[in-house]
Amino acid sequence: MDYGSLLQILDSTLRLATPLLLACIAGLYSERAGVFDIGLEGKMLVAAMASGAVAASGMTLVFSIPYASTEIVLVSPVVFGLLAGILASLLFALLHAVTSITFRGNQLIAGVALNFLASGLTVLVAQSLFGQGGRTPPLEGNARFNPINLPFADAVKDVPVIGPFYHEVISGHSILVYAAFAIVAVTWWVMYRTRFGLRLRGVGENPAAVDTAGVSVKGLRFSAVMITGVLCGLAGAYMATALQAGFGKEMTAGRGYIALAALIFAKWRPVQAMYACLLFGFFQALALRPDVVESVVRIKVPVPFLDALPYLLTVFVLAGFVGKAIPPRAGGEPYVKER
Amino acid sequence: MDRLPRWADLALVPFVSLTLAAIISALVIIAIGQDPWEAITVMVQGSVMNAYGWGYTLYYATSFIFTGLAVTVAFHAGLFNIGGEGQAQLGGLGVALACLFIPWPHWSLALIGAALGAALFGAAWAAIPAYLQAKRGSHIVITTIMFNYIAGSLMIYLLVDVLRPPGKMDPATASFPPEMHLPSFNEIPGLNAIFDTGVPANVTFFIALIMAVVVWALLWRTRLGYQIRAFGKSEPAARYAGINPTRIIMIAMLISGGMAGLMAINNVMGEAERLLGNSASGAGFIGIAVALMGRNHPVGVVLAAILFGFLFQGGAELGLWTKIPIELRTVVQGLVILFTGALDMMVRMLLVKIFALFRSNRMEAA
Numbered sequence: 001m002d003y004g005s006l007l008q009i010l011d012s013t014l015r016l017a018t019p020l021l022l023a024c025i026a027g028l029y030s031e032r033a034g035v036f037d038i039g040l041e042g043k044m045l046v047a048a049m050a051s052g053a054v055a056a057s058g059m060t061l062v063f064s065i066p067y068a069s070t071e072i073v074l075v076s077p078v079v080f081g082l083l084a085g086i087l088a089s090l091l092f093a094l095l096h097a098v099t100s101i102t103f104r105g106n107q108l109i110a111g112v113a114l115n116f117l118a119s120g121l122t123v124l125v126a127q128s129l130f131g132q133g134g135r136t137p138p139l140e141g142n143a144r145f146n147p148i149n150l151p152f153a154d155a156v157k158d159v160p161v162i163g164p165f166y167h168e169v170i171s172g173h174s175i176l177v178y179a180a181f182a183i184v185a186v187t188w189w190v191m192y193r194t195r196f197g198l199r200l201r202g203v204g205e206n207p208a209a210v211d212t213a214g215v216s217v218k219g220l221r222f223s224a225v226m227i228t229g230v231l232c233g234l235a236g237a238y239m240a241t242a243l244q245a246g247f248g249k250e251m252t253a254g255r256g257y258i259a260l261a262a263l264i265f266a267k268w269r270p271v272q273a274m275y276a277c278l279l280f281g282f283f284q285a286l287a288l289r290p291d292v293v294e295s296v297v298r299i300k301v302p303v304p305f306l307d308a309l310p311y312l313l314t315v316f317v318l319a320g321f322v323g324k325a326i327p328p329r330a331g332g333e334p335y336v337k338e339r
Numbered sequence: 340m341d342r343l344p345r346w347a348d349l350a351l352v353p354f355v356s357l358t359l360a361a362i363i364s365a366l367v368i369i370a371i372g373q374d375p376w377e378a379i380t381v382m383v384q385g386s387v388m389n390a391y392g393w394g395y396t397l398y399y400a401t402s403f404i405f406t407g408l409a410v411t412v413a414f415h416a417g418l419f420n421i422g423g424e425g426q427a428q429l430g431g432l433g434v435a436l437a438c439l440f441i442p443w444p445h446w447s448l449a450l451i452g453a454a455l456g457a458a459l460f461g462a463a464w465a466a467i468p469a470y471l472q473a474k475r476g477s478h479i480v481i482t483t484i485m486f487n488y489i490a491g492s493l494m495i496y497l498l499v500d501v502l503r504p505p506g507k508m509d510p511a512t513a514s515f516p517p518e519m520h521l522p523s524f525n526e527i528p529g530l531n532a533i534f535d536t537g538v539p540a541n542v543t544f545f546i547a548l549i550m551a552v553v554v555w556a557l558l559w560r561t562r563l564g565y566q567i568r569a570f571g572k573s574e575p576a577a578r579y580a581g582i583n584p585t586r587i588i589m590i591a592m593l594i595s596g597g598m599a600g601l602m603a604i605n606n607v608m609g610e611a612e613r614l615l616g617n618s619a620s621g622a623g624f625i626g627i628a629v630a631l632m633g634r635n636h637p638v639g640v641v642l643a644a645i646l647f648g649f650l651f652q653g654g655a656e657l658g659l660w661t662k663i664p665i666e667l668r669t670v671v672q673g674l675v676i677l678f679t680g681a682l683d684m685m686v687r688m689l690l691v692k693i694f695a696l697f698r699s700n701r702m703e704a705a
Contacts, residue, residue, distance in 0.1 A: 103684045109419075112676055114677075116669050116673030120672070257488065260484070261481075261485060311492075319475055
């Protein structure tokens, strides 16, 4: 394998890891607060559909300068799309929160229900809006998040080894890719360096203790699930407006579950979650280039095997071969103040 | 919280949940600019108003009885098996291997052999998650999800690279020999008076009904069933009573996986007569909705499975004759799971309040 194809694979690793990372960090907030979320997939899917649909509508906010014929685009369609995606995902998160926190329903069953609802509703809505077999129209121009060239990307292009790496792999992604990595840092800081984070983790381990301290368990869990909604919204919007150009039926294709696997793989810690998502993104990138894999390992590796690798690795972790993955202790249990 | 009367618990709670799901489905249909009344008319016309429709409704119901029973058995042990989909796909592999490589002289023997293969493979696929839950404490929900995806990849690999006959393009096995054809309803003497055209519903339907009885007898009439239910109600209590948790988890999950696997004799052997990609086509997941709506009782499971068979066949008719996409059935499925599974408490609270209102009125009158 030459350096060029390695760079290509690393480049797609970053692109493919981003939705996993956003969804994984989303799940981290909810699960650290004690609400298991297997509905990440559904939240991503509704966000992808909503952002694809709104971005396709071409909704724009422009400011026309008086007496001049120039117009300044204040908010482009893709930003409206992003907001719509976040909103849709938030609605689903709210449903999840009301079901599993207010009515103390089974969190896992609620997640399963949300995934089916999302899978069906997205097609129904997209079909009734656009009549294109459940897809949204293809997006182009400012209806998508376009690649950003980082400073000096062209200048350092010819520097050996590092230059192409910076130019090909680090530079040239959409803003959401960089945002995802920034969110990892922010999440680490929120979780381990703020009062909110301490309480959030407390609610996931021992809600009674947090309750005794006079902090609302339900309030904390609600806010955690809402943060999950926002981040899943970002993940879904990225799918429809950056990774691909528009929404397609079932376009998340199990990414919510891979994100869940990554979260377990990372033992519910943000920085490790980033590594796990990069690893799983790398597998997805490899699955797109079976020729490269074959030239490296010298035997034909079936593509389905590469697809299954994230799940296989997670099962290995769960089996306790690579250190034990212990979920937040109060996870899955609705909190009842008094019996 | 006050208790509900038994009849309300058994019949009223699912009825109210179902009504709520139906109302929201109707609102969804209105929201996408279609007519809910037309939708329900088309669904009823196409699925239960003639023998042909019933032939499909019962065919789908057969699969759902198996997967619903699978979820039910695990539920009674306090385990949420959402791996029915993967287990059913592996069951399909068991059926295909039994039918392709063993020369059965007659369909009845083939059915027994294929059923054993299906149950064995399904159970084997549930065994690893069960072991990890029992011995390592890894959550069964997560491992069974992972195993669904691993099963999907494994089946793609096997169908594309191993089992596909040479020269064929589509990822599927060769067709099974004609001797293994299971009698459909239109080929069974007596029933063929009603079903005069070819329908996919086949003898497997009766096996599904027998299995429902077997599961009932197992859970409520045997020592093992008692142990499973005791373990599901309270693990510490069961442990204190000398019930071995590892044994119960393993047995319950093996039965559950075997049930899900058995589904394959209906769709793979009874209908497709070869193993296709994504053979379970979501029936494993529908088992969750069926078990929740059937209150985890075999009788309820059979009724709920027939209702979902109606939904499935009716949904397909919608896709054919109206502008409502076939995906409506996924929405209804999600709503049913939401209301009967996750919002169960809400419905109960509501009913308890209504009952309390009646009770206080009666006391004032007296």
